[in-house]
Amino acid sequence: MPELFAQTDVAGFEQYLLLGLVVGSLYALIALGYTMVYGIIELINFAHGDLFMLGTFLALSLATWVGVETVTGQGNAAIAATVLVMLVVTPLACASLNILTDRVVYKPLRNSPKLTVIVSAIGVSFIFMNLGLFWKGATPVRFPDLIPDNNLIAGTGLAFTWKDLMVVGVTVPAMIALTLFVKFTPLGKAMRATAQNPTAAQLMGINVDRVIAATFGIGGALAGVASVVYGLYIKSVDYQIGFQNGLYAFTAAVLGGIGNIPGAVLGGIVIGVVGELSKAYLGAKWSEATIFAILIVILLFRPAGLLGARVREKV
Amino acid sequence: MSALRHWVPALFVLLAAYPFFPFAEANRGEQFTILFIYAILALGLNVIIGYTGLLHLGIAAFFGLGAYTVGILTVPFFPFQQSFLVAAIAATLFASFVGVVTTAPILRLRGDYLALVTLGFGLIALYAIRNLDAITEGTKGLNPIDAGPFPGVKENVDLSDYQVNSEWGIRWYKYPYLYFLALGVLGSVMLFLRNLEQSRLGRAWVALREDELAASCMGLNPARLKLAAIAIGAGLAGLAGAFYAMSLRTTGNPATYDFTLSMIMVCCIILGGLGNRPGVLLGVFLLMGFDRIATNILDNWLQEQLGTGGKNYEKISGWKLMIFGVVLILMMRFRPEGLLPEARVKRELHDEESKPA
Numbered sequence: 001m002p003e004l005f006a007q008t009d010v011a012g013f014e015q016y017l018l019l020g021l022v023v024g025s026l027y028a029l030i031a032l033g034y035t036m037v038y039g040i041i042e043l044i045n046f047a048h049g050d051l052f053m054l055g056t057f058l059a060l061s062l063a064t065w066v067g068v069e070t071v072t073g074q075g076n077a078a079i080a081a082t083v084l085v086m087l088v089v090t091p092l093a094c095a096s097l098n099i100l101t102d103r104v105v106y107k108p109l110r111n112s113p114k115l116t117v118i119v120s121a122i123g124v125s126f127i128f129m130n131l132g133l134f135w136k137g138a139t140p141v142r143f144p145d146l147i148p149d150n151n152l153i154a155g156t157g158l159a160f161t162w163k164d165l166m167v168v169g170v171t172v173p174a175m176i177a178l179t180l181f182v183k184f185t186p187l188g189k190a191m192r193a194t195a196q197n198p199t200a201a202q203l204m205g206i207n208v209d210r211v212i213a214a215t216f217g218i219g220g221a222l223a224g225v226a227s228v229v230y231g232l233y234i235k236s237v238d239y240q241i242g243f244q245n246g247l248y249a250f251t252a253a254v255l256g257g258i259g260n261i262p263g264a265v266l267g268g269i270v271i272g273v274v275g276e277l278s279k280a281y282l283g284a285k286w287s288e289a290t291i292f293a294i295l296i297v298i299l300l301f302r303p304a305g306l307l308g309a310r311v312r313e314k315v
Numbered sequence: 316m317s318a319l320r321h322w323v324p325a326l327f328v329l330l331a332a333y334p335f336f337p338f339a340e341a342n343r344g345e346q347f348t349i350l351f352i353y354a355i356l357a358l359g360l361n362v363i364i365g366y367t368g369l370l371h372l373g374i375a376a377f378f379g380l381g382a383y384t385v386g387i388l389t390v391p392f393f394p395f396q397q398s399f400l401v402a403a404i405a406a407t408l409f410a411s412f413v414g415v416v417t418t419a420p421i422l423r424l425r426g427d428y429l430a431l432v433t434l435g436f437g438l439i440a441l442y443a444i445r446n447l448d449a450i451t452e453g454t455k456g457l458n459p460i461d462a463g464p465f466p467g468v469k470e471n472v473d474l475s476d477y478q479v480n481s482e483w484g485i486r487w488y489k490y491p492y493l494y495f496l497a498l499g500v501l502g503s504v505m506l507f508l509r510n511l512e513q514s515r516l517g518r519a520w521v522a523l524r525e526d527e528l529a530a531s532c533m534g535l536n537p538a539r540l541k542l543a544a545i546a547i548g549a550g551l552a553g554l555a556g557a558f559y560a561m562s563l564r565t566t567g568n569p570a571t572y573d574f575t576l577s578m579i580m581v582c583c584i585i586l587g588g589l590g591n592r593p594g595v596l597l598g599v600f601l602l603m604g605f606d607r608i609a610t611n612i613l614d615n616w617l618q619e620q621l622g623t624g625g626k627n628y629e630k631i632s633g634w635k636l637m638i639f640g641v642v643l644i645l646m647m648r649f650r651p652e653g654l655l656p657e658a659r660v661k662r663e664l665h666d667e668e669s670k671p672a
Contacts, residue, residue, distance in 0.1 A: 038427075042427075044427055044430070105644055105648075108648055109647065109648065112647070112651060112664075113651070113663075113664065114426075115370065115585070115589075116647045116651045116664075117647070118370075119581070119582065119585050119643055119646075119647050120643065120644050120647045120648070122578060122581075122582065122640075122643060123639070123640040123641070123642070123643030123644040123647070124640060124644065125640070126636040126637065126639045126640030126643070127636070127637055127640035127641065127644075129636050130633075130634065130635075130636035130637035130640065131637075133627055133633065133636070134627055134628050134633070137627065138627070243574075247434075247438075247574075250431070251431070251435070254427070254428060254431045258427065258428075285442070285445070285446045286442070286446060288438065288442050289438070289439045289442035289443060289446070292435035292436070292438050292439050293435075293439055295431070295432070295435050296421070296432050296435055296436065296439075299421070299424060299428060299431075299432055300420055300421065303423055303424050303425070303428060304428070305428075
């Protein structure tokens with residue numbers, strides 16, 4: 001009888017924890033797009049993960065277009081420039097696509113029941129997936145390996161490479177910027193107002209449609225950033241990664257309390273850490289099941305997520 | 316519309332007569348059998364989403380549990396060697412039991428949280444099936460499933476002596492015997508659900524869907540009603556899974572029972588008309604019929620016409636997701652109540668539109 005649980009190396013708890021933090025912050029970046037859109041129009045945007053997938057494809061095409069093979073010969077400055085181009089163009093494209101989707105698909109359904117909009121989002125997700133299939137085919141595609149794997153903290157017995165640093169170095173500032181944006185700018189304030197009560201916000205002179213479009217734009221841009229980071233980190237993309245990662249991101253958002261920005265980050269990190277630790281101690285094939293089991297257990301005790309506020313039912 | 320009122324019984328009569336037509340093909344008949352099985356699954360899901368209003372995104376797990384129960388109880392790999400009848404009953408009861416046990420603790424979750432947990436449960440069940448390969452044979456699936464139909468009929472029934480039509484198979488689980496059986500079960504499920512809709516339980520579900528708070532103030536017990544819906548819905552899904560495994564003679568790859576199947580089932584019932592049995596039937600026949608039958612025919616036709624068809628975008632099957640997506644979006648935009656709406660759902664959706672935002 002084969003072993004149900006694989007024997008794995010259980011030496012480096014700290015190492016897995018570190019890895020979990022890195023992977024988790026990647027999930028968190030995708031989760032932010034989910035949670036912001038949910039916070040404002042209560043839509044589980046099933047297409048978000050597939051938008052992210054299209055982002056990875058665009059980043060890959062950009063890399064091919066710039067000519068990565070010539071770049072890698074020319075030292076760090078050229079590589080940095082390539083990555084920078086990806087980090088500017090991909091988020092812009094994803095943001096535009098997300099705003100366009102909102103305008104064409106979700107906006108006419110603003111006053112429809114929730115299920116109607118969710119089903120439309122599933123439809124958009126199918127369309128994006130099909131576009132991805134046409135674009136790069138059904139088999140996984142290699143993403144150029146631009147970031148070196150040197151260990152930055154070799155003396156400590158742990159591994160933390162340039163790649164890990166890139167993930168943290170992109171996601172943490174992005175999250176801080178987003179939090180500051182939502183807290184202190186006029187548009188951020190308008191977003192919070194719209195999330196609380198769209199009608200009242202409109203009466204106060206806020207252009208609700210524009211606020212919603214901006215939310216979709218920011219969520220899409222974050223998905224774009226995440227897609228570049230993901231491609232450079234994982235180095236392999238295919239048209240189905242949107243589903244898996246979107247699911248994790250959605251789980252992260254719900255775990256933290258959907259609609260709550262710090263909650264999404266916390267949820268992403270919890271999922272990353274749980275995933276990596278279960279890979280280490282239970283075997284890689286059990287990590288997904290463990291993530292969802294933890295999700296269910298947490299929701300049993302905190303039905304509105306870790307940081308979610310309890311909403312009393314209106315009578 | 317009154318001429319179309321009896322189209323469901325007429326359709327059943329037509330389908331029952333299909334194998335007797337000269338143009339009937341075994342291949343096509345087997346594909347129809349699969350459609351009937353999916354229709355049973357969708358009707359089960361409709362009890363949960365359509366009648367009771369619980370957005371359940373993990374119905375495929377119960378379908379899979381049903382299939383694997385039949386697998387475990389019948390394949391030579393295990394010592395049980397039960398007949399299909401016993402295995403199908405066990406599959407129904409087991410799926411129903413698992414549904415109740417896993418849903419009971421999460422009933423206090425609301426709306427989207429419940430949806431996510433059911434999705435998570437569906438995935439856990441799928442991963443468990445895939446990973447416990449000591450029991451489920453992992454991705455290979457359990458096979459061959461060739462149980463006898465009833466207890467006592469131990470071996471495969473050889474029907475060659477009774478053959479009426481030389482086109483017809485000689486095993487009971489081949490076309491058209493399983494076709495008739497699945498069609499008969501689908502018809503019984505339709506009748507059962509029609510009676511259930513008009514029963515105290517069915518009316519209580521609709522009350523719960525419309526307004527849980529008001530329903531509970533009227534003395535209905537929401538938790539028990541929801542569990543009853545899950546028990547019946549999951550049970551029907553398990554029954555469908557049992558037939559699915561029997562018709563394929565294997566439980567297949569565990570990936571068959573993934574989130575995509577749950578999602579497509581949700582799309583089927585919404586496309587057809589949430590809460591309306593004939594609508595659900597229509598939704599399944601359209602979407603799954605397109606997916607399983609029409610794409611193949613169109614692909615072959617295109618290949619003959621063009622002589623190509625290697626690339627994804629040169630085949631209709633390559634456009635499948637795109638077509639699904641566009642259909643769903645257009646439906647939600649212009650006819651959110653589905654093709655054959657239930658009267659109450661329709662009224663509700665159109666009230667919603669006239670209400671100020």
